[in-house]
Amino acid sequence: MPLLINREPVENDSWTLVDEDTLQQSGDIIVPLALYQENQDSLSNREGHLAVQVSGDDNIDTVLENPNQFPLIAVFFPAVRDGRGFSIARLLKRAGFTGQIRATGDVSHDRLDFMTRCGFDALEIPADRYSEEVHNAFSEFSVRYQGAEDDSRPVYRQ
Known part of the structure; x- marks a missing residue:
């Protein structure tokens, strides 16, 4: 899957999403929360992030x-109609998380x-x-009606 970090394409990603069968994989891994909670002790002694x-x-x-115990938190969007991931990102930021927040799953242009x-x-x-059109998604709107976590564009005010 193509990956954008800070709106720029990244060729090499060191992170791998693992499941129960590949949990002992070396390197930097992303573990589903439930699997992490079940295996927290054994995962604390492994090499890699x-x-x-x-x-x-x-x-x-x-x-x-304790959000900063992880350098990255991936937020899975199961379907376009499920917007709970937006709230999760905001909650992480408000809790003081300073690492990477990564959207995965049903991530679409709009x-x-x-x-x-x-x-x-x-x-x-x-x-x-x-496609290359994806990069236009970040500049399609010049005015916003709501503020946001990191908003550098004008917000419409009456």
């Missing part, structure tokens, strides 16, 4: 208590700009949805 993937179905209270405004700095775009 460790990150978690959360979704709207997860209770992220334990992550919010949501990219708002994702970055909510706090995402990395976007995994499915290969079948990626």
Whole structure:
């Protein structure tokens, strides 16, 4: 999947999403939150960086208590109609998370700009949805009606 970090394409990504069968893989891994919670002790002794993937179905209270224990938190969007990932990104930022927030799953062109405004700095775009047009998504709107986490463009005021 093509990856944009800070709105720029990245060729090499050191992170790998693992599941129960590949949990002991070496290197930098992203572990689904439930799997991380089940294997937290064994994962603490491994080499390489460790990150978690959360979704709207997860209770992220334990992550919010100490968000900077992870250098990266991936937020999974299961479907375009599920916007809970936007709220998760905002909650992470408000909790003081300073690492990378990565959008994964159903990441589409029409949501990219708002994702970055909510706090995402990395976007995994499915290969079948990626084109050079994706980069235009960040400048399609010149005026906003709502403020955002990192907003450098004017907000409409009456």
